[in-house]
Amino acid sequence: MREQLEQIKAKAMQALQEAKESSELEALRVSLLGKKGELTGVLKMMGKLSAEERPVMGQLANNVRAAIEARLEQRKAELAAAALEAKLKAEALDVTVPGEAPALGHKHPMYIALDEVKEIAIGMGFQILEGPEVELADYNFTKLNTEEGHPARDWSDTFYIKEDSSVLLRTQTSPMQIRAMEAIGHPPIRILAPGRVYRKDEVDATHSPMFHQIEGLVIDKGITMADLKGTLETFVKGLYGEDSVVRFRPHHFPFTEPSCELDVQCFKCKGAGCPTCKGEGWIELLGAGMVHPKVLEGCGIDPNVYSGFAFGIGLERMAMRRFQISDLRLIFENDVRFLRQF
């Protein structure tokens, strides 16, 4: 019987070693350890043994069984690991094949640039405001200290809706200054008003009869030109980086006094002069100034109590510079090959 057991064990170990599939292992388990299995068959003969031999043989049989079971489990694990490895190998992909995510749409580059400005403004407590594009000449000009007879009011420059020149397509977002003061009523006022504006320019690489401006207005007690400079510098650093260098220079707008324009040092040549900045070393970014006392008075705000500043940014030029877009016409052409780039 001992030999028989030894023989079963040796044979089983051999078979287990040779098994290549988990199904073979299962068949071996049944043939060795199952109810009709070889080992079970041997154990059934235990009864015929002497009382002395029985425990010894029992012990031996159990050892053999345990050894086979252990080996069986081990082989199972080995085969599973091998099978997994083979499966993973078979499943290997060419990771350089393009991804299959559903195509996302793209925001228009102009509005990507606009969002950057809005975000900075909101962080400084600005409210985003919108208003009419078909506008009263009163708001677009008169209340902005631009009298009758001013060249900007010419029919060659401005689109008119009414014969008496009283209704027009707004030529600037500045009427939003008036509308903000009228709507909000009393300071403090901090608004940013982006939107479409219209001027009678033929379409070319740098002109379009419709374009966008971003108007900013702050009115409160004790607002100074130093605050204007600080606020605009914050904008510029937010848009062009902390190390950007700005320059303020005097300018003229009918509805601000003092007025200024802000230049940012050319980021290509660092002020040395290059084609990007037309040799000047500076790039004109925006116009601004302290709100003209006449404008405040016209909106019922006492310039002896309150002061404020306003600024206007041309969005197209800003976006074109931001994304190095060479031709304004691309912006309104809306070719998907253009839109997909942003």
Place this chain on the structure above:
Amino acid sequence: MNISRNWLKEFVDIEASDREYAEIMTVAGQKVETTTRLDGVIKNVKVGKVLSIVRHPNSDHMWICQIDVGEAEPVQIVTGAQNVRQGDLVPAALHNSWLAGGVHITKGKLRGEVSNGMLCSIQELGLTHNDFPEACEDGIWILNDEGCAVGQDINEVIGNDDSIVEFEITNNRPDCYSLIGLARETAAAFNVPLKLHEPAVKGGGPGELIELLDVETPDPDLCLRYTARMVRNVKIGPSPKWMRQRLRAAGIRPINNIVDITNYVMVEYGQPMHAFDYRYVKGGKIIVRRAGADAELTTLDGNVRKLTPDMLVIADETRPVGLAGVMGGENSEIAADTADVVFESANFDGTSIRKTALALGMRTEASAKFEKNIDPMLTLPAVNRACELVELLGAGEVLDGVIDVINYVPEPFALPLEPERINALLGTGIPEADMIEYLRREQVPVVDGMIQVPSWRPDLRRMADIAEEVARFYGYNEIPTTLMRGATTRGGYSPAQKLENKAGAAARALGCSEIITYSFVSPSGLDMIRAPKDDPRRNQIKLLNPLGEDSSVMRTTGLPSMLDILARNWAYHNKAARLYELAKIYLPTAGSELPEEPKLLMLGCYGPGESFYVLKGMVEGILSQLNVLPSRFEAVTDDPSYHPGRCAALYVGGKRIGVLGQIHPLAARNYGMDCEVYCAELNFTELLTVLAPEKTFRALPRFPATTRDLAVVCREEIPVGALEETITKAAGKLLKEIRLFDVYRGAGILPGTKSAAFSLVFRAEDRTLADTDVEPAMDKVLKALEAEHGAVRR
């Protein structure tokens, strides 16, 4: 405004490179646009002396010259000109030289003879006969009388050793459209003295001015001031070289001494002037009046100008002789035999001049200056300066006296200097004494605390104006940078703007890219989308002065704009496009001067895989992101822009919000597209009125759901939506979800019918459902389907 730095030196002494000058002037408020060196074009051309000149052996018209250009050896140059003699001084373009128009000269052989350059005419040096009247018209420029030396750079002879500075002058500073004005700014910016000169006229010419000339100004609103003097026994001829040089540097072509004087004074003082030939001023009378019945005038440039009654003209007793402030008339032009001259130095209403110039399409130097409303006090010094120059040039005899009709002169104006308020506005602590000093530099005196504003500075009226002057010379960049104090404000987006941002994000997540289209469109766009003749959208706001028909009305629908862009992409052979735009339409509103400007959300697409259901899915996706009230779609068969069988109206919370579908093939064809095109137009502003209450958490289900699939057969024309509605109603509240998963037509069911398969999910909040819960609901559903639609289980 272009000025010559050499000419500027007459008024102000500064030491600064062109770059420094531009930088300092710009930050002080006079922006320099460009600076151009006049000697940047012509290079390596020298004054040469003709040592010898012999016939070319192989040519009967060329000459071989030995030219001394101040170098060790003479240079051999072959010329075809016939006016060169031994001993002449000539401009010699040497090997590797540059002439006007970018012409490059190198050495070569002319019919076998070496030529190391070229002798030049004035044209080749970028000049005209007006610049150097004594120069030979069609030969080499002989320099014998130009006072130059052998070897000298020709740029010095021409007067090209100069820089022209181009300033951008702002509207509020008409005084800076003059050399003196910019000299004043220069003196202030550099803090150096300004050298002004008071014109002095000797006079004494024959005759009495008031007997010879009379001026009437019947339209004083347009003619603020008219100042005139007379010069007799004029000798018309070229003006001296220094004057011609300065005019040329200022970009003005020299004509003759009298005309050159008027232009010279215009550059210096910024006061446009005109010279009339006295013999053509009939009756010795100048009348400045509206044109009235006079229909036309031939101007100096030979063009016949159609006048309108309101245009201001200069007339004699019988006819107009000039277009006031724009251009003189041909009929009183200074000619070679002019003997007596009237100098006009006047001030006209800027707006009237601008409108006249604009209407006639002839913006001149003079009109450009007048339209800025120049200082009426300039007319007298300017006319005196002109007469002084006449005497200086010996060009005629100036009569004593001045005719000066003054209809308007500005009142002297003064305002207090308020240092505290100025510092409060600027955020600075500038001492009062410094402010007074800055103003003094600008020739603005402060006397006893009152700022005495000069006549040329009508822009200085209030404290803020003075603050700007102070800031300019204190330095804008010296003002500190601070952040706003005071009450904080809550910034951010309005609820509507937040929703717009959400809609855009949803559209992009669904694969749509954003477009920007023009607000003004062609009225024919409505025909292109097959809108009926009586479509209310044809009531559009019209631009009275559009750029063209294509952009002449404000859009009342976004569909043509979207189709334009889709069609353009199609024409560019882009295989597919999915686009969106969130923008306004403009609807005329009765009783209001301004239109309503609601916002639209437009979607548009074409390409493989696009279908009505894909589009509808996108719309549903956006609606779900926006959290609106329950929506429903209804078939629309009569919108001519859309396919009659593939179009739906969208209702949200019972309101019609928009329409979506496949564009009618005939409309698509109007845009040159022969593919399936899908568009949706949603009234975004209206959508804001049908928002659902804010979302709150609902407990996750604790008990499992029971799912039943149900396929029913019904007539083809019964919409799936109707079946769904019946099922939902009949199944009761245990039904939590219904989803269509298949629609089948074909083998196994009758023609004209379809099978619709739904998946129904039942669930209770308090228990696991048993068959006995679900079966009665399913029975009710089947009965209702049969009763309402004749639909039976398949």
